[in-house]
Amino acid sequence: MIFDTHMHTELSFDSSEQITRILDAGKQKNLGVITTEHKDLNYFEVGGFPIDFNVDEYFRKYEKYRSDTYLMGIELGLDKFYTDKIRKISENYEFDMVIGSLHTMAGINLSSRKYFKGLDEKTFYKTYLKYAEEMIIDSPFIDTLAHFDYPTRYSGFRELRYEEYETEFKGLFKAMMDKDVTLEINLKRPLVGEVYDSFKSVYEGYYLNGGRYITLASDAHIAEDVGRNFDDAVRMMDDIGLEICYYKNRKRILCSR
Numbered sequence: 001m002i003f004d005t006h007m008h009t010e011l012s013f014d015s016s017e018q019i020t021r022i023l024d025a026g027k028q029k030n031l032g033v034i035t036t037e038h039k040d041l042n043y044f045e046v047g048g049f050p051i052d053f054n055v056d057e058y059f060r061k062y063e064k065y066r067s068d069t070y071l072m073g074i075e076l077g078l079d080k081f082y083t084d085k086i087r088k089i090s091e092n093y094e095f096d097m098v099i100g101s102l103h104t105m106a107g108i109n110l111s112s113r114k115y116f117k118g119l120d121e122k123t124f125y126k127t128y129l130k131y132a133e134e135m136i137i138d139s140p141f142i143d144t145l146a147h148f149d150y151p152t153r154y155s156g157f158r159e160l161r162y163e164e165y166e167t168e169f170k171g172l173f174k175a176m177m178d179k180d181v182t183l184e185i186n187l188k189r190p191l192v193g194e195v196y197d198s199f200k201s202v203y204e205g206y207y208l209n210g211g212r213y214i215t216l217a218s219d220a221h222i223a224e225d226v227g228r229n230f231d232d233a234v235r236m237m238d239d240i241g242l243e244i245c246y247y248k249n250r251k252r253i254l255c256s257r
């Protein structure tokens with residue numbers, strides 16, 4: 001079974017979806033589902049809300065639904081000033097899967113359009129990819145690295161290409177291989193046009209540098225979006241030779257199809 005390994009429910013600040021609707025969507029689409037609520041311990045605010053939720057409440061409310069096809073994860077915002085606290089959260093609870101995300105970079109909100117104004121594209125991307133490498137080395141306790149294209153969505157910069165930032169991508173992928181961290185394919189945006197070309201180049205680069213596994217991530221905030229754009233992603237991953245996996249009890253499991 002294929003798993004959708006990244007989605008949010010009403011426990012995340014930016015979703016009001018119910019777990020029961022998520023579970024129904026998974027069944028209908030014949031997908032396993034993993035909820036990964038948002039927690040950024042640097043308490044970064046987006047639209048006036050800190051990216052945070054109560055983990056105890058999460059287990060209290062959702063544990064009873066846990067099954068072979070519903071697993072419980074978390075999306076942790078990485079930040080080098082909070083590494084110990086972030087690691088403790090990942091260790092203190094019985095998560096199936098821990099996603100590491102870069103919503104911020106050295107204290108800067110990467111979803112803020114204002115921040116990117118006047119920045120040089122090349123300089124920014126080089127800094128960002130280097131920072132991603134450092135964060136993997138700093139926070140090796142994560143299972144997957146989420147949405148490498150996150151800043152692209154808000155910056156107005158061109159889509160990333162492996163060839164254009166080969167040195168930086170090589171560094172990042174080496175760190176990921178060393179720490180056994182999997183690269184997620186985040187399907188919030190459809191795989192068409194420039195996004196398609198960018199993803200093809202980056203995941204091919206990942207393969208070239210030893211990457212063998214990916215996780216599929218709708219990043220759904222409503223049940224209807226569970227499994228979005230999966231068919232196109234599966235085709236691309238098959239072409240490249242990357243294997244689709246998910247995590248259960250913090251261990252990588254290959255999806256059988």
Ligand SMILES: [Zn+2]
Nearest residue numbers: 075101146147
């Ligand atoms: Zn995220």
Ligand SMILES: [Zn+2]
Nearest residue numbers: 006008075219
């Ligand atoms: Zn997310």
